[in-house]
Amino acid sequence: MFNKGEYVIYGNVGVCEIMDISTLDIHGAPKDKLYYILKPLNQSKSTVFTPIDNKKVVIRKIISKEDVETLLSDIxxxxxxxxxxxxxxxxxxxxxxKSCQCRKLLSLIKTIYYRKEERLHEGKKLSATDEKYFKIAQDNLHAELSMSLKVPIDQMEDYILDKVQHS
Incomplete structure (x- = not known):
C-alpha cells in the first residue's frame, strides 16, 4: 500500500501524487472500499479514483534515482x-x-527511433502509429525520470542524450 503524498506511476496516466486514501461518497461506490485519490502531474485538472486493490492497472512507485542512473548507463x-x-x-x-516499465519504454523508443532513421533513408515518413507510440513512451519516460532526478521535464531529452554519449 502507498501513502498520502507519495508519487506513483498509474498506468498510462503516468506520474501521479496520492492526494488521499479514503472511501468514496459517490452513489454506487461501496462504502467500505478504500480508494487512492490521485492527481496526475501532467493533467492538473484531472483526478483519478482507483481502488487500492486494483489489479487491472499497474500502480507502482516511481523509479529511484539510483535505478535511473543504472538504466541510463545500460541504455x-x-x-x-x-x-x-x-x-x-x-x-x-x-x-x-501498458507495462509501465522504464526499460520497456526505452526499448520502444529505440525501436521507433531506428525505424524512423531507416524509413527516412528509404525516402519514407514515419507512420502515424509509430509517431503516436513514440510520443506516449517518451512523455511517460521523461515524466518519471524527471521526477526521480529532479530535472525539469523539458531538459530530460538532453539529459538522456548526454548520459548516452558519455557512457
Missing amino acids: KNIKELLVEDERFREKAYKECI
Whole structure:
C-alpha cells in the first residue's frame, strides 16, 4: 500500500501524487472500499479514483534515482523490440506502454527511433502509429525520470542524450 503524498506511476496516466486514501461518497461506490485519490502531474485538472486493490492497472512507485542512473548507463544494451509481423506492431507497442516499465519504454523508443532513421533513408515518413507510440513512451519516460532526478521535464531529452554519449 502507498501513502498520502507519495508519487506513483498509474498506468498510462503516468506520474501521479496520492492526494488521499479514503472511501468514496459517490452513489454506487461501496462504502467500505478504500480508494487512492490521485492527481496526475501532467493533467492538473484531472483526478483519478482507483481502488487500492486494483489489479487491472499497474500502480507502482516511481523509479529511484539510483535505478535511473543504472538504466541510463545500460541504455546501449537495451534491445529493440523484435516485431516479425507488421500486423502485430501496434499490439507490441501497446504492451510496452501498458507495462509501465522504464526499460520497456526505452526499448520502444529505440525501436521507433531506428525505424524512423531507416524509413527516412528509404525516402519514407514515419507512420502515424509509430509517431503516436513514440510520443506516449517518451512523455511517460521523461515524466518519471524527471521526477526521480529532479530535472525539469523539458531538459530530460538532453539529459538522456548526454548520459548516452558519455557512457
